[in-house]
Amino acid sequence: MSKYSDKVAARKALGNAIEVAISITEGAHGAPTPPTPSPRPRTPPPEPRGVLVDLGPMPEDCARLYEIAADALDRASAVAREMLAHTHRSAQSGEATSAALLAETTSPRLRAAAVRLRRMPSRPKDRPAQ
Numbered sequence: 001m002s003k004y005s006d007k008v009a010a011r012k013a014l015g016n017a018i019e020v021a022i023s024i025t026e027g028a029h030g031a032p033t034p035p036t037p038s039p040r041p042r043t044p045p046p047e048p049r050g051v052l053v054d055l056g057p058m059p060e061d062c063a064r065l066y067e068i069a070a071d072a073l074d075r076a077s078a079v080a081r082e083m084l085a086h087t088h089r090s091a092q093s094g095e096a097t098s099a100a101l102l103a104e105t106t107s108p109r110l111r112a113a114a115v116r117l118r119r120m121p122s123r124p125k126d127r128p129a130q
Helices: 003-025 058-086 091-119
Strands: none
Touching: 058 091
């Protein structure tokens, strides 16, 4: 046979081997069939978004308490800065610096959160127009 006829015969043999392999994997020759998955239970639809409820005085109370905490942190920052001025380079100065920076960075965040809480809509009549 020629080279071309050898290639064609090899291609046909490969094609037959592939068909046999596919038929075996599809279960034509006694291979076990995979079990069918059970249907997933239906999940309930999510709650609608944008529903405002009456929170009453809670946002205002939380904002007021945030401001009280911010004032306390301002006083703690002043004490920590005074401690830092009296310490030398040691473990004491590291702790005093840490305390002062914690109070100084947390206080403005609490004040900003209080402002946001006061603007928070808490009743259906406060809902912004869309």
